[in-house]
Amino acid sequence: MLVAIYTLWLREMKHYFRARSRFLGSLATPIFWLAFVGIGLSSAFYPRYLDFMFPGIIGMTILFTSTFSGVSVLWDKQFGFMKEIFVAPISRVSIVLGKMLGGVSIAMLQGICILLFSKIFGIKILLQGVIPSLFIMFLISASYVCFGLIFAARMEDPHGFQIVVNFLIMPMFFLSGALFPITKIPTWLKLLVCINPFTYGVDALRLCLIGEGAFSLAKDVLALLIFFILTLSLATYLFREMEA
Amino acid sequence: MHAIVTKELTKKFGELVAVNKVSLKIKRGELFGLLGPNGAGKTTFISMLCTMLKPTEGEAWVEGYNIKKQRDEVRRNIGIVFQDPSLDQNLTAKENLDFHARLYGLDKKTREERINEVLELVELSDKKAQLVKTFSGGMRRRLEIARGLMHLPQILFLDEPTLGLDPQTRRRIWEYIMKLKKEEKITIILTTHYMEEADFLCDRVAIIDNGKIIALDTPENLKNIVGGDVIYLRASSQEKLLELLEGLNLKARIIDETLNISISDGETFIPKILDIARKSGIEVYSIGLRKPTLEDVFIHFTGREIREERGSALTYARAVVRARRMK
Numbered sequence: 001m002l003v004a005i006y007t008l009w010l011r012e013m014k015h016y017f018r019a020r021s022r023f024l025g026s027l028a029t030p031i032f033w034l035a036f037v038g039i040g041l042s043s044a045f046y047p048r049y050l051d052f053m054f055p056g057i058i059g060m061t062i063l064f065t066s067t068f069s070g071v072s073v074l075w076d077k078q079f080g081f082m083k084e085i086f087v088a089p090i091s092r093v094s095i096v097l098g099k100m101l102g103g104v105s106i107a108m109l110q111g112i113c114i115l116l117f118s119k120i121f122g123i124k125i126l127l128q129g130v131i132p133s134l135f136i137m138f139l140i141s142a143s144y145v146c147f148g149l150i151f152a153a154r155m156e157d158p159h160g161f162q163i164v165v166n167f168l169i170m171p172m173f174f175l176s177g178a179l180f181p182i183t184k185i186p187t188w189l190k191l192l193v194c195i196n197p198f199t200y201g202v203d204a205l206r207l208c209l210i211g212e213g214a215f216s217l218a219k220d221v222l223a224l225l226i227f228f229i230l231t232l233s234l235a236t237y238l239f240r241e242m243e244a
Numbered sequence: 245m246h247a248i249v250t251k252e253l254t255k256k257f258g259e260l261v262a263v264n265k266v267s268l269k270i271k272r273g274e275l276f277g278l279l280g281p282n283g284a285g286k287t288t289f290i291s292m293l294c295t296m297l298k299p300t301e302g303e304a305w306v307e308g309y310n311i312k313k314q315r316d317e318v319r320r321n322i323g324i325v326f327q328d329p330s331l332d333q334n335l336t337a338k339e340n341l342d343f344h345a346r347l348y349g350l351d352k353k354t355r356e357e358r359i360n361e362v363l364e365l366v367e368l369s370d371k372k373a374q375l376v377k378t379f380s381g382g383m384r385r386r387l388e389i390a391r392g393l394m395h396l397p398q399i400l401f402l403d404e405p406t407l408g409l410d411p412q413t414r415r416r417i418w419e420y421i422m423k424l425k426k427e428e429k430i431t432i433i434l435t436t437h438y439m440e441e442a443d444f445l446c447d448r449v450a451i452i453d454n455g456k457i458i459a460l461d462t463p464e465n466l467k468n469i470v471g472g473d474v475i476y477l478r479a480s481s482q483e484k485l486l487e488l489l490e491g492l493n494l495k496a497r498i499i500d501e502t503l504n505i506s507i508s509d510g511e512t513f514i515p516k517i518l519d520i521a522r523k524s525g526i527e528v529y530s531i532g533l534r535k536p537t538l539e540d541v542f543i544h545f546t547g548r549e550i551r552e553e554r555g556s557a558l559t560y561a562r563a564v565v566r567a568r569r570m571k
Contacts, residue, residue, distance in 0.1 A: 007346040015334055080330035084391075087294055088347040089319040243297060 004090040008098025009105070012072065016106050023110075030061045030114050034121055052212070054123045055133075055205035056178025058114045059140060062107045063198055064107040066141040067169050069103030070148025074158040096149060096232070103145035104138060111137045129208035132217075136208060139224040140201035146231035151240035172198045182214050198226040245308060247272045247399050247431040248293060253302035255455075262288040264455035265302065270433065272398075277446035278435040279538060281550045285455040286435035287327055293433075294324050307398050318347065323392030327435075329384055329514050333377040337351040337368060337387050340376060341394055348395035348542035350512050365427070366420055382413035389420060393428060400424070402434040406441060414441075420527050421445055437550055441537035451542055453566050458545045463538060470536040471495070473510030475517065476502050477531040485526050489517070499549060505542065 034050070034057055042049035045134065049120040085095060115133070118125050148165060155161050175189070176198040182190060193199050204220035207213035213220070248270040255263040263285045270276045278286045291297040293306055295315040303310065309317040331340055338359060345355040363369045364388035385405065392400050405421065406414040422445065425432060436442050442449045443463045450460040459466055466472065479485050482503045489496045495506040507513050509531045521528050542550050 003349060004347055010367055011335070011343055014339065015403060018334060079333065080328045081332050083296070083326055084330045084332075084344070085347070087296055087319060088344075089316040089349075090347055187433060205524070 001091060001094050004088075004094040004103065005098040008095060009101045012069075012102025013105065014166055015072070016102075024192070025111055026061070026065055027113055029064075030057045030110075033057050033060070034117065038121070039049055050121060051123050051210055052180060052181070052206075054118060054121075054125070055209045056176070056202050058111050058133075058137070058209075059176070059178055059198065059202040059205050060173055061114050062110070062137055062140050062172060063144055063169060063201075065107040065110055065146035066103050068162070069099075069106060069145050070150075070152035070165070071158050071161050072102075073099065073149060073152035073155070074155060074161050078158065086242070093236050093244075096146070096236045096239050098147060100142055100145045100232070100235075103148070104141040107145070108134070108137050108154050109140040111141075125209045128213070131204055133208040136201060136204040136221075136224070137148060139228055140198070140205075140220070143197065143201075143224060143228040143231050146228070146235040148232060149235040150238060153235065153242055172196055173200070176202045177214065178190040178202045197223060200224050200227075245272065246270060246305075247304045248304070248306055248433070250293075250304040253303055253304050254300050255285075255292055255297060261455050263292070263299075265524070266452075266455075266457055267302075268457060268460065270431065272431055273429060275421075275432045275434065275440040278352055278452055279437065279442040279449050279450040279542070279550075280432070280435075280452035281437055281548075284437075284452045286437075286452055286469065287403055287451070288455075290403060290433065290435060293318075294322060294401060313523055320395070321398045323395065323397035323400045323420040323544060324403055325368055325385075325388045325392045325400070325402045327407060329389060331376045331384055331391075334375065336373050336375055337363070337379070337484055338372040338557045340387065341391055343543060344391050344394050350395060358396070359556075361559070362393050365393070365423070366390045373425060382409055382416065385413070385417060386420065389417075389424075393424070393430075396554060397430065399431045399433060400428075402432065403423070404435055404437070406436070406438065414438075418445060439542070439550060443538050448492060449538065451538070451545065453546050459541065466538060466541045467536045470540045471506040472508040472536075473506075474534050474536050474540055475507060475510050475514060475531065477505075477517070478529045479521060480527040480529070484524065485517075485521060488520055495544075497542065497543065497547075504540070504542070504543075508534065 034054070038050040038053050073082070074087070115130070151161060151165060175193050175196050177193060182193050182199070185193065200215065200223035201218040203213045203215050204217055204224065207217050207220065246269045251267050252265040252268070253263060254261065256267050266289060278289065288297065293304055293311060294298045295311055295318050298312070305311070306318045307321045310432045311318055311323065335343065341362065344354060345358060350358065360369065363372055366389055368383065368386055368390065371379070373384065376387065379387065388406070402421070406417050409417065418441070421432065424430070427458070434445065446463060448460065448462055449466060450457045452458070478501070482498055486496050486498060486503060489505060497504050514531060514533065517531070518528060518541055539550055
C-alpha cells in the first residue's frame with residue numbers, strides 16, 4: 001500500500017516539476033493580491049492591513065492549489081490513464097491517498113514560498129508560529145484536495161470541473177475572513193462565515209503567524225480535522241464506486 | 245487447468261444485454277480471439293474478466309481465481325492493453341513502465357531488468373528516455389504491449405490491438421504478438437473486428453454477435469463450415485441470378501453489390517454458372533474464385549457482414565477521439 005501511494009505521489013511530482021510555468025504562474029496570483037490589493041488597502045485605510053491579510057493569502061494559495069489539483073484525475077480519465085491505475089492490484093484508498101499527498105506537496109511548496117515572501121513585503125511574522133502553521137497548511141490542503149477529488153470522481157470534463165469548483169471555492173475564500181476581520185460583520189454574513197470550513201484554516205494560520213484570531217486554535221484545528229475526515233471518507237467512498 | 249473459464253457470464257446495462265450468458269473455456273498458452281463487429285460485447289466481456297466491470301450474472305475464473313471474490317489475485321495475473329490509449333504522455337517510456345512495475349510491487353532490480361527486456365521485445369530500447377507524447381501511434385501501441393507484459397502476467401488481454409493503425413504498423417504488431425506467444429509462453433486473449441487479424445493470429449476464434457458466442461473453433465474449422473470455395477461475380481441482373489441459384493439449393497448472397505456463392509468445388513462450377521446466366525439472358529461482367537474467410541463464416545451465421553456498421557456515428561466518433569489522442 002505504501003509503495004502504491006509513493007508511486008502515485010512520485011508521478012504527480014514529476015508532472016509538476018516538468019511544467020515549470022505552472023509553478024511560477026501559481027505564485028503570481030498571491031503576489032498580485034499582496035502587492036496590489038494589500039499595499040493599496042494598507043496605504044489607504046489601515047497600515048497593518050498587509051500583515052492581517054498575509055495569512056489569508058497563504059490560505060488562499062493553499063485552498064485553490066489543493067482543490068484544483070483534483071483536475072489531474074479528470075485528465076487521467078480523458079487520456080485513459082485512469083484505467084491503468086484502476087486495474088492495478090492496489091486499493092482505491094491508496095489511489096486517493098497518493099493523489100492527496102501529491103496535491104498537498106504542491107500546495108505546501110507554494111504556501112512555503114509565500115511564507116518566504118513575508119521578508120520582501122516587510123511583514124512581521126511570529127517565528128515560533130512557523131512550524132505550527134505548516135501543520136495547519138497540511139490540514140487545509142489535505143482536506144481541500146479530497147474536496148476536489150469528490151467532484152473529480154463524479155465528473156468527466158476538466159473544464160467543467162474548473163468552473164464548478166471555482167463556483168464553490170470563490171465564496172469560500174471571500175467568506176473566510178481572509179480579507180477582513182469576521183468580528184464586526186452582520187449576523188447573516190457571520191453565519192455563512194462560520195459554516196465555511198476554510199474560515200477555521202485562515203483563523204488558525206493567523207493565530208500562528210501574527211497571533212490574532214477570532215477563535216481558539218483548538219477549535220480551529222478540531223473544525224479542520226472534522227472537515228478532513230469527512231472529505232477523505234467521501235472521496236474514498238466515491239473512488240471505490242468508480243468504474244473505469 | 246484452464247486459463248479462463250466462464251459460466252453464463254452476463255452483463256446488462258439497463259435494458260441492453262451487452263454480454264449474454266457466455267460460457268467458454270480458454271486453454272493455457274492459447275492465442276484466443278474474440279471476433280465480432282463493434283458493439284458485439286467483446287470489450288465488455290474482457291472488461292469483466294479484467295475485473296474492470298462487475299458481471300450482472302454468471303461466474304468466471306481467471307487462472308483459477310474468481311473475478312468477483314479474488315479481484316486482486318486476478319489483477320496480479322493479467323496484463324491488459326486497452327482499446328483506447330492509456331499511457332501517461334508526460335512521462336517517458338521508461339517512466340511509464342517503471343510506474344506500472346511499482347504498482348505491481350516489483351522490486352528495483354526486477355524492475356530494471358524487466359524494463360530492458362520488454363523494451364527490447366517491442367524494439368523501443370533506444371526510445372526509452374523519450375516522452376510518450378513524441379511517440380507515433382504504432383510506437384505507443386508497442387509500449388502499451390510492453391507495459392502489459394512488465395509484471396510477467398499469465399494472461400495478456402489485447403483489446404483491438406491494431407485499431408486505427410496503418411497496414412504496415414498492423415503487420416508489425418502482429419509480428420510482436422506472434423513473437424510474444426513464442427517467447428513469453430503466456431495465454432493471449434485478443435479482441436478484434438478484423439477477420440484477417442483473427443485468422444492470421446489465433447489458435448481458436450470465438451465469433452461473437454449481440455453478446456452471444458455464435459461459433460467457436462479454429463479458423464480452419466470455422467472456414468470449413470462455409471464450404472470449400474467462394475465464387476464471386478458481378479452481373480447485369482444479380483437478383484435474378486440469385487433466385488435461379490437458390491432454386492438449385494445453393495448458398496448465395498449479394499454483398500457489396502457482388503454475388504457470393506459458397507460451394508465445395510468452385511472450379512467446375514464456374515462454367516455451370518456462366519451457362520445458367522447465358523440461358524437466362526444475364527450478362528456476367530466478372531467472376532472469380534477465392535477461399536472462404538472468417539467474414540464468410542460471420543455472414544454464414546448472421547446473414548450480415550462484420551463491416552456492416554461502417555460509417556456509423558459511434559465508430560466515427562471513436563476514430564476521431566482516437567486520432568486526437570494519437571497526435
